[in-house]
Amino acid sequence: MKHKSLDDAECPIARSLDHVGEWWSILILREAYYGAKKFDEFQKGVEGITPSTLTRRLKHLVDTGLFKRHRYSEKPERYEYVLTKCGRDFYPIMWTLMEWGNKYFAPEGIFIQLKNIKTRKAAIPFFADRNTGKEMLPKDYQIAPGPAASAALYTKIATSKQE
Amino acid sequence: MKHKSLDDAECPIARSLDHVGEWWSILILREAYYGAKKFDEFQKGVEGITPSTLTRRLKHLVDTGLFKRHRYSEKPERYEYVLTKCGRDFYPIMWTLMEWGNKYFAPEGIFIQLKNIKTRKAAIPFFADRNTGKEMLPKDYQIAPGPAASAALYTKIATSKQE
DNA sequence: ATTTTTAACTTGCATGATGATAGTATCAGT
DNA sequence: ACTGATACTATCATCATGCAAGTTAAAAAT
Numbered sequence: 001m002k003h004k005s006l007d008d009a010e011c012p013i014a015r016s017l018d019h020v021g022e023w024w025s026i027l028i029l030r031e032a033y034y035g036a037k038k039f040d041e042f043q044k045g046v047e048g049i050t051p052s053t054l055t056r057r058l059k060h061l062v063d064t065g066l067f068k069r070h071r072y073s074e075k076p077e078r079y080e081y082v083l084t085k086c087g088r089d090f091y092p093i094m095w096t097l098m099e100w101g102n103k104y105f106a107p108e109g110i111f112i113q114l115k116n117i118k119t120r121k122a123a124i125p126f127f128a129d130r131n132t133g134k135e136m137l138p139k140d141y142q143i144a145p146g147p148a149a150s151a152a153l154y155t156k157i158a159t160s161k162q163e
Numbered sequence: 164m165k166h167k168s169l170d171d172a173e174c175p176i177a178r179s180l181d182h183v184g185e186w187w188s189i190l191i192l193r194e195a196y197y198g199a200k201k202f203d204e205f206q207k208g209v210e211g212i213t214p215s216t217l218t219r220r221l222k223h224l225v226d227t228g229l230f231k232r233h234r235y236s237e238k239p240e241r242y243e244y245v246l247t248k249c250g251r252d253f254y255p256i257m258w259t260l261m262e263w264g265n266k267y268f269a270p271e272g273i274f275i276q277l278k279n280i281k282t283r284k285a286a287i288p289f290f291a292d293r294n295t296g297k298e299m300l301p302k303d304y305q306i307a308p309g310p311a312a313s314a315a316l317y318t319k320i321a322t323s324k325q326e
Numbered sequence: 327a328t329t330t331t332t333a334a335c336t337t338g339c340a341t342g343a344t345g346a347t348a349g350t351a352t353c354a355g356t
Numbered sequence: 357a358c359t360g361a362t363a364c365t366a367t368c369a370t371c372a373t374g375c376a377a378g379t380t381a382a383a384a385a386t
Binding site: 007009010011012013014015016017018019021022023026027030033034035036045047065086088089090091092093094095096097098099100101102103104105106108109110111112113114115116117118119121122123124125126127128129130131132135136138139140141142143144145146147148149153156157160161162 | 170172173174175176177178179180181182184185186189190193196197198199208210228249251252253254255256257258259260261262263264265266267268269271272273274275276277278279280281282284285286287288289290291292293294295298299301302303304305306307308309310311312316319320323324325
Binding site: 055 | 361363
């Protein structure tokens with residue numbers, strides 16, 4: 001789809017989506033977390049993606065800094081796609097998407113879940129605030145303008161009655 | 164974009180994306196968290212969206228259970244879009260997208276952030292595991308097959324070398 | 327009484343992105 | 357020479373989107 005870049009929007013959510021908001025991008029990242037590095041691994045893991053789309057998406061993810069394209073073979077020219085720090089730090093979004101999906105869209109039961117590697121116990125993740133050490137509940141927090149917010153954004157948020 | 168539904172995929176991430184994976188959807192949800200309910204509020208808040216796309220997206224979000232279309236006026240036929248529980252429970256994904264965007268794509272500084280309503284202090288969210296009460300670090304956790312996983316999925320995950 | 331405004335869309339068209347399918351290029355091994 | 361692995365590229369019909377304008381219907385303003 002044609003749509004303008006959100007990279008200059010005054011909103012970190014919009015900017016994040018500018019990097020991973022297109023179809024397939026997050027599924028490609030999921031495969032990377034599973035350990036995929038090579039083109040074919042992504043193609044097999046992400047069911048239904050066409051090679052041309054995979055090429056485009058990988059290129060975009062490399063261009064915006066989530067993957068690094070690394071040449072792992074000289075003679076036959078071969079590349080692999082490895083996550084950068086930025087790409088690795090995407091994991092909280094992956095985890096929350098997984099939890100939300102498990103909660104609302106898994107009537108047949110849980111397909112995948114997070115497990116503690118040592119104890120083998122399924123994790124029950126929740127948000128906590130480092131200031132208090134306590135759980136962050138939506139009723140106690142709201143989105144507020146930060147130091148770099150423009151006057152317009154400030155007004156927009158100030159006059160909104162958040163849920 | 165034309166693409167098959169991921170609703171039957173054995174992956175909660177794919178299923179979640181089936182609901183909110185299209186362009187604009189998450190931005191529309193963001194506006195809902197700001198308090199938007201009416202069509203025009205969404206259109207003003209989500210910069211650049213066209214009314215036809217907004218109509219389609221709202222319809223999809225209503226169809227898949229994130230919003231409820233509620234008639235708030237009889238004489239002039241008027242509807243508003245209110246979040247369901249499922250839609251409200253999307254907030255962790257919104258929060259993590261916001262944090263990730265603030266961390267990597269906000270060179271000018273923070274535009275918006277989460278604040279504790281009482282203390283007015285900016286939150287520093289992190290994941291904790293209810294089993295241990297401690298922070299969940301990616302190195303200690305991995306994606307594992309759940310009770311409903313098929314043999315094929317089990318094999319796929321078992322043979323992957325996760326990062 | 328007439329005009330303007332508000333609210334919630336719909337319609338039509340050109341453009342751009344995607345899915346399906348097939349094909350290319352290079353090298354390794356048999 | 358042939359097969360297979362790896363990493364794509366090419367073509368084309370179809371679908372989704374952006375853009376701009378129009379619609380409906382009531383309320384509010386003049």
